[in-house]
Amino acid sequence: MTQRSQRPPAMLIAGSSLLALIILVAILGPLLLGDHAEQLTADVRQGPAAAHWLGTDAFGRDILARTLVATRLTLLMALASTLIASIVGIGFGALAALGSLRTRQLGARLVDLLVSYPPIIIAIAIIAIFNPGKVSVAVGVGVALVPQFARLANKLTAVVLTKDYISLARLLGVPGGRLALRHVLPNIAAPLLVLVSVVFATSIIALSGLSFIGLGVQQPDYDWGQLLAAGLRDMYQAPAAVFGPSIAILITGLAAGLLGDGFDAYFQPRSGARTRRASSAPLAGKTSEDTYEEMSCSDVVKVRQLKIGAGEDVDDIPLVRGISFHIRAGEIVGLVGESGSGKSLTAMATARLASPQLVWSAATLNVAGASLADPDIVPPKHIATDLGVVFQDPSSCFNPAMRLGAQLTEVARVHRGLAKKQAWDEALNRLAEVRISNPRLRMRQYPHELSGGMRQRAMIAMALLSEPKLLIADEPTTALDVTVQADVLRLMKQLTTSHDMAMLLISHDINVVATMCDRIYVMYAGSIVEEVTTEDLRSGHVMHPYTQALLAAALDSQTDVTQPLQALHGRPPEPADYIRGCAFAARCPLVHETCLTVAPALQRHGDGEVSCHAMAPATQETMSR
Numbered sequence: 001m002t003q004r005s006q007r008p009p010a011m012l013i014a015g016s017s018l019l020a021l022i023i024l025v026a027i028l029g030p031l032l033l034g035d036h037a038e039q040l041t042a043d044v045r046q047g048p049a050a051a052h053w054l055g056t057d058a059f060g061r062d063i064l065a066r067t068l069v070a071t072r073l074t075l076l077m078a079l080a081s082t083l084i085a086s087i088v089g090i091g092f093g094a095l096a097a098l099g100s101l102r103t104r105q106l107g108a109r110l111v112d113l114l115v116s117y118p119p120i121i122i123a124i125a126i127i128a129i130f131n132p133g134k135v136s137v138a139v140g141v142g143v144a145l146v147p148q149f150a151r152l153a154n155k156l157t158a159v160v161l162t163k164d165y166i167s168l169a170r171l172l173g174v175p176g177g178r179l180a181l182r183h184v185l186p187n188i189a190a191p192l193l194v195l196v197s198v199v200f201a202t203s204i205i206a207l208s209g210l211s212f213i214g215l216g217v218q219q220p221d222y223d224w225g226q227l228l229a230a231g232l233r234d235m236y237q238a239p240a241a242v243f244g245p246s247i248a249i250l251i252t253g254l255a256a257g258l259l260g261d262g263f264d265a266y267f268q269p270r271s272g273a274r275t276r277r278a279s280s281a282p283l284a285g286k287t288s289e290d291t292y293e294e295m296s297c298s299d300v301v302k303v304r305q306l307k308i309g310a311g312e313d314v315d316d317i318p319l320v321r322g323i324s325f326h327i328r329a330g331e332i333v334g335l336v337g338e339s340g341s342g343k344s345l346t347a348m349a350t351a352r353l354a355s356p357q358l359v360w361s362a363a364t365l366n367v368a369g370a371s372l373a374d375p376d377i378v379p380p381k382h383i384a385t386d387l388g389v390v391f392q393d394p395s396s397c398f399n400p401a402m403r404l405g406a407q408l409t410e411v412a413r414v415h416r417g418l419a420k421k422q423a424w425d426e427a428l429n430r431l432a433e434v435r436i437s438n439p440r441l442r443m444r445q446y447p448h449e450l451s452g453g454m455r456q457r458a459m460i461a462m463a464l465l466s467e468p469k470l471l472i473a474d475e476p477t478t479a480l481d482v483t484v485q486a487d488v489l490r491l492m493k494q495l496t497t498s499h500d501m502a503m504l505l506i507s508h509d510i511n512v513v514a515t516m517c518d519r520i521y522v523m524y525a526g527s528i529v530e531e532v533t534t535e536d537l538r539s540g541h542v543m544h545p546y547t548q549a550l551l552a553a554a555l556d557s558q559t560d561v562t563q564p565l566q567a568l569h570g571r572p573p574e575p576a577d578y579i580r581g582c583a584f585a586a587r588c589p590l591v592h593e594t595c596l597t598v599a600p601a602l603q604r605h606g607d608g609e610v611s612c613h614a615m616a617p618a619t620q621e622t623m624s625r
């Protein structure tokens with residue numbers, strides 16, 4: 001991802017000016033000096049003189065003229081090598097990263113293997129197969145430099161694919177080719193452009209070196225490498241003969257280097273990124289529309305026994321351990337818990353956006369009327385419209401290489417099939433609705449030109465454009481300044497009412513969910529330990545010792561700030577350390593023998609549910625004795 005500084009740096013101007021001059025020489029040299037360079041004279045092996053500034057060669061030909069004429073062939077070969085290396089390398093590296101887990105692993109290994117071979121050996125092997133000549137040397141050097149592009153493109157693509165705007169693009173149903181061209185390529189272009197200039201300079205040196213040792217350009221053609229070889233043979237009689245081609249190689253290398261450094265300075269890593277929706281991750285195989293099923297109840301989401309694991313099997317390294325929840329139409333449901341409890345994974349799996357590195361299963365996964373519990377089923381297209389996602393970090397959710405207007409209108413066009421003008425007006429209306437100042441100006445700006453609060457509002461506007469039935473908001477205000485947090489939360493609550501949508505709000509802040517939600521699920525170590533209504537939460541009627549501890553540790557307007565807060569000591573266990581019993585046992589003030597060996601089941605409690613042995617009547621009796 002790239003961010004342009006206001007002005008092209010001096011290096012970029014110097015590099016491109018120098019290269020333009022060299023290209024001019026390459027165009028005009030053979031036209032104006034072609035005959036002169038071939039002219040045989042009796043003045044053989046002469047030093048520099050007024051008639052021949054760099055002297056003459058063994059046939060009395062003017063070395064300066066030959067150097068200038070050779071510019072065209074040398075540049076054309078370097079250009080061909082660079083094009084072969086970049087097109088094949090970027091294509092291979094990016095496609096390998098975009099493929100399935102197995103393709104990615106294989107691709108990465110192959111790239112590592114190729115990089116370990118010295119390029120010059122690969123080039124010589126190819127030339128040996130096709131015989132020395134200008135075509136074989138250009139192809140040989142090009143192929144030899146493919147791994148450099150492949151490795152960089154592979155690594156950059158892998159990084160870009162972790163960005164939220166890619167997840168959202170997938171949810172949007174953007175096809176693979178378009179995803180690669182519009183969302184991946186522009187965001188990996190800057191470092192690749194720098195590499196292009198480096199490889200261009202490298203290929204000139206490699207091509208000249210191969211011509212120098214007789215494996216490159218053959219008579220009667222000549223390039224700088226061949227002129228250098230001829231000059232070296234006559235060096236003792238006419239030492240100036242090597243100056244021409246050497247200086248030409250040096251100046252061209254310098255121009256490419258300046259251009260590369262200039263690009264590097266011009267394109268800074270950009271902090272922003274942009275949103276769109278995504279179809280779920282692994283999605284191959286069966287088609288999806290047939291999986292559509294009407295749900296008889298008012299639930300927008302119904303999940304039963306959702307398990308997510310990081311091993312071969314969902315139970316190997318369990319991250320989410322068989323949780324069940326539901327969200328009714330128009331309802332705001334909170335998912336609260338400490339960092340690492342599995343909130344984001346739950347939300348992403350619900351949207352079928354779980355990372356392809358993870359395995360998951362669910363007895364039921366009904367979202368907006370579609371049954372998505374089979375990981376091999378491609379979610380139907382309407383899921384992309386019915387689900388909106390607002391991520392924690394607004395800067396990672398916009399494509400930094402596209403203006404806000406282009407990104408917003410794309411959502412309206414893809415989701416709702418609106419014409420360009422209509423989509424533009426719709427996007428403007430949404431920006432105004434989320435109270436972004438001067439929406440017309442913002443539409444023309446890049447994401448990095450907006451403040452964090454504005455970007456978050458823009459992301460909400462983008463999510464609204466598809467008119468979703470459910471908005472998943474993953475810590476939507478955590479990255480914002482406290483002064484705008486409350487404002488954004490208030491706005492989101494208003495929007496759920498005005499757009500008649502449900503919301504799954506993820507937060508580690510129990511005060512936030514208590515203010516925003518109708519119902520709250522409390523998560524701990526990959527399990528839901530309590531479901532509680534807002535009224536009960538606000539009045540402190542919570543049953544699980546963990547929920548009680550979260551409430552006690554929270555600061556709100558009623559907190560007596562003269563008294564220390566009751567911190568919850570210790571840390572949640574790592575997934576690999578989950579015990580058979582209750583995961584909270586090590587931190588629980590009510591811990592009992594049973595807690596260490598038997599996992600507590602969820603049981604109804606008032607309007608909610610709780611999973612704690614201390615709440616079970618039998619255990620309560622035991623404990624009170």
Ligand SMILES: Nc1ncnc2c1ncn2[C@@H]1O[C@H](COP(=O)(O)OP(=O)(O)OP(=O)(O)O)[C@@H](O)[C@H]1O
Pocket residue numbers: 310319337338339340341342343344345346355357358508575
């Ligand atoms: N792709 C992954 N591979 C392996 N483990 C993962 C992956 N993604 C998340 N995890 C692990 O899963 C657990 C739950 O992560 P998750 O992001 O859902 O937590 P969270 O409750 O949302 O926390 P936070 O508020 O910090 O985001 C953590 O232990 C995390 O390290």
